[in-house]
Amino acid sequence: MVNRNEALRLLRRATGDLSSDFMAGQWEAIDVIANQRRRVLLVQRTGWGKSMVYFLATRILRDDGAGTTLIISPLLALMRNQIATARSLNLAAETINSTNVEDWPDIMARVRAGGVDILLVSPERLENPTFFEDCLLPIAENIEFLVVDEAHCISDWGHDFRPSYQRINRLISNLPPNVAVLATTATANERVVQDVLAQLGEHTELQRGPLARESIALQVVPLPDRASRLAWLAAALPTIDGSGIVYTSTVRDAKSVTAWLCDQGIDAAAYYGGLTQEAGEENAREELERRLLGNEIKVLVSTNALGMGFDKSDLAFVIHFQAPQSIVHYYQQVGRAGRGIDRAVGVLMTGTEDDEINSFFIEGAFPPVRDVASVLQALDDADDGLTINELLQNLNLRNGQLQKVLKLLAVSDNPPVAKVESRWYRTPQRYVPDRARIQRLAEQRQIEWRRVQEYAEAETCLMEFLSNELDDPDAAECGLCEVCLGEAPVDVHLRRSAIVAAARFIKRSEVPIDPRRAWIARAFDTYGWRGNIRHEHRSEQGRALSVWRDAGWSPLVEQGKDEGRFSDELVDACVEMIARWGPNPAPTWVTCVPSLRSQGLVPDFAARLAHALGIPFVAAVSKVNETQRQRNMLNSYQQAHNLDGAFGVERTAVDGGPVLLVDDVVDSRWSLTVAGALLRAAGSGPVFPLALAYASASIAE
Incomplete structure (x- = not known):
């Protein structure tokens, strides 16, 4: 048993301040964990010192001969900060994450030998059955104190619920009764508190303090x-x-x-x-x-x-x-x-x-049922599982959407999918989506957003x-x-002058269009392209005048697409952008990416831009095959494959000088990449892509 004064000496050693004292509630939490080896849910304001509770408790437990402390921590940045704090108490801290896989065997051996005081892992590690079986279970008997940081993530109702945290329930349920458990958060309302308490098990003690920040x-x-x-x-x-x-x-x-x-x-x-x-x-x-x-x-x-x-x-x-x-x-x-x-x-x-951005995040919190069904069907149809890249080739889903579906499925109680090395497989388990729960949580997110507005x-x-x-x-x-x-x-x-200067800055904030350097595997069988894009077929870095649906020039771009003609003001803006950009060598002619749906829109703009620059416009690129709309293609393979054989270039029309390749809105960059490669192969000089707007694949970009 360690008394308050002994613990206070440890605190002062950690802070380097002989006048330091415990915050109200800190010693009480340490006492329950280190001396009584019980379970605590600690709800205290940001900056109160929750991490000091588990570091001091670890020091006391280790000095008493206890085993390693396992801390489940959600961010690498948080882990780095925690490791630095641990060292102030002469605690040997190690982390297992995706950046140090080669060190895992040595770290595990040191844990078993008693040489590691604190082991930090992310909740995402718990998703991996190989990690759970091969790394965590073999050292389970060495773990005598479990810390779940940012514990609101356990709860469905938490503002930052993470499916990975569901695995923690399995871990906690397998712990011996004498293993101390501390769950900490600053952001849990009463509903979240009760949910987390239920998951931590009966006899968990709730300790909470005032949340107002006085400074x-x-x-x-x-x-x-x-x-x-x-x-x-x-x-x-x-x-x-x-x-x-x-x-x-x-x-x-x-x-x-x-x-x-x-x-x-x-x-x-x-x-x-x-x-x-x-x-x-x-x-x-x-x-x-x-x-x-x-x-x-x-x-x-x-x-x-x-x-x-x-x-x-x-x-x-x-x-x-x-x-x-x-x-x-x-x-x-x-x-x-x-x-x-x-x-x-x-x-x-x-x-x-604000409304658009937050609606995007709320609607994307859970994958649609149709996306889940399509992933399960693809795995059902596969003879030997599928890699992520193979799933993307089979499904028109963004990589982020696919990862979200796989995570949701992998952490369910009876997972219908399993990952073995790099391949995902369908298991015999039946999956029934809990639509009522998803609807309930979506409605709760809407309520939370309304409270922000209030x-x-x-x-x-x-x-x-x-x-x-x-x-x-x-x-x-x-x-x-x-x-x-x-x-x-x-x-x-x-x-007013400052606002005008900011508006002018926004309109001068063009976006680089970086060239693609490699073809997507099996996406361009018609053209016969594979591997790295040959240097002599690669476009140069280009420019987009604006970001789609952003401030600056984007409203005029949207208006032009709606009306079927881009304004002369956009022509002038592009001329000024080219002067700032200074493509080298300077383009001697202009061409454009054609469309069978809006045949005159981009050629008309490109021709007027060429006239303003005093150089010729040549319609050298043609659309030879109709394709799906690129904006409906949701991952890079689908976007690339959609354009296989879509464009052709008339060699006799190609000038050997540097060329501006004009498009209205660029998203995946594949249209510009394909047209640029065809132009170079037909004998053009360097190709400089130019677009009126850059449309990110996701509002989160």
Whole structure:
């Protein structure tokens, strides 16, 4: 048994501060876990110190001869932060994730030998039967303390429910009664709390504290158009001391907001899930986290990839460029601010795109029944299972849609599918979708979104509103928010000239069209293309004038498609874009991607653009076979195969000089890639794609 004073000495050693003391409730949680070895659901506000509870409990248990602590943690960024904290208590922490597969056998051996104090795994690891059977079960007898971080993810009703967390129930049910269990969350209302308690088992003790954050001054800034919000950010950020985060709902917004802030002389960087892969640097995200932690950068403009577990005690502000999906999403993200300082600000901006973005996420939370049925049928028809690529070839589903279906099926109680190495197989288990549950949860998500809209219009204390949404019995007025104060914590006078400058920036923010470098396997049998695209057949990097259905030029592009003619204003805008872009060598002629459905639309625009540039237009590319609409093709194989044999090029019409290849809206880039390869093969010079708009495959891009 360890008493409070002994535990306090450990806390002070971990923090390096001899005056540190426990937060109200911290010692009580440690006592139940380390001394009584019981189960606890801990609901405490963001920044309260939940991780310190399980680290100190682990230190006490290990000093008493107990086995390893297993922490189920949802994000790699969270794991990195936890490992650093563990080391301050001389705890040996290891992680098992998709980036260190080659280290798994050595880590497992060290766990069995008692050399690992803490083992961190993601819930997604539990989905893998091979991992569960070969890695987790062999070390199960060495596990004496289980931590489920962000435990609201267990619950159907949690704002961030993850199917992977369903596997945790199986793990918990197999634990001996003397294994301590701690589940932690800051974002659980009463319904979620009761659901999680039921799953943790009887005799689980609930410990909860007040959720209000006393150091954050909340504010709402309703600015419907993007230009006004960009102008507000550029004016507001220099007035706020310290560094912080601006959250966006999509990757493309993270990039565009970052570009604007940098243009305005504000030190900003974009942070999102695919950053490491795009940057080609293994630690690209870690480096940005390090720069923000060290106040070497003013602001990270981030998607929700920078969320759970990122802990910067002096984070001065959290600003949302768009409204998040739910109040609990907002509470969790704004709660990153002001953890170790007396004053921070949390600003929610709202805009016209909020409804569309959040409807997209709500509707996509669960895969449609027809998608589930099509995957099961494809696996039923396969003689020896199918890989992901083979499923994509058989099914017109986006890769993300397919992965969501497979995850839903794989974590069900009696899974109708199983993965063996890289292949998916149909099992004998019958699958019956729970339509009532899916409908119930979809309706709940809609209610949550309406509550966000109500928060944005609230005339009562904003912090009290957040606390009430989380069923906090101690909810009370904060005295800091704009409603309590009667004035804005961040008071910015928005000049018309700044809004005009932001609007001009949006219209000058063209998007690169990167060339494809490889053909999709078995997609181009008619053309006979396979493997890497030959360098002499590859297009150059191109440009799109706008992003489809975004601000800037996109409304004019949409209007032109509806009316059957693009305006001269778009011609002038493309001429200016080409001048900024400076394709080298400069194009000497113009051609376009044809369509059998809208035969005159793009050729007419391309001809007028050529006239404005003072170079000839030649209709060198023809559509020789009708195809399905590219926008209805949902993955890269289907998009590519749909164009196999679709285009032809008249060699006698091809000029040997560099050429602008014009299209109206580019999505998969396959039309431009195929037409470009045919032009090069017919003797043209370098091909520079140009489109009026770039349509991302998903609003989340």
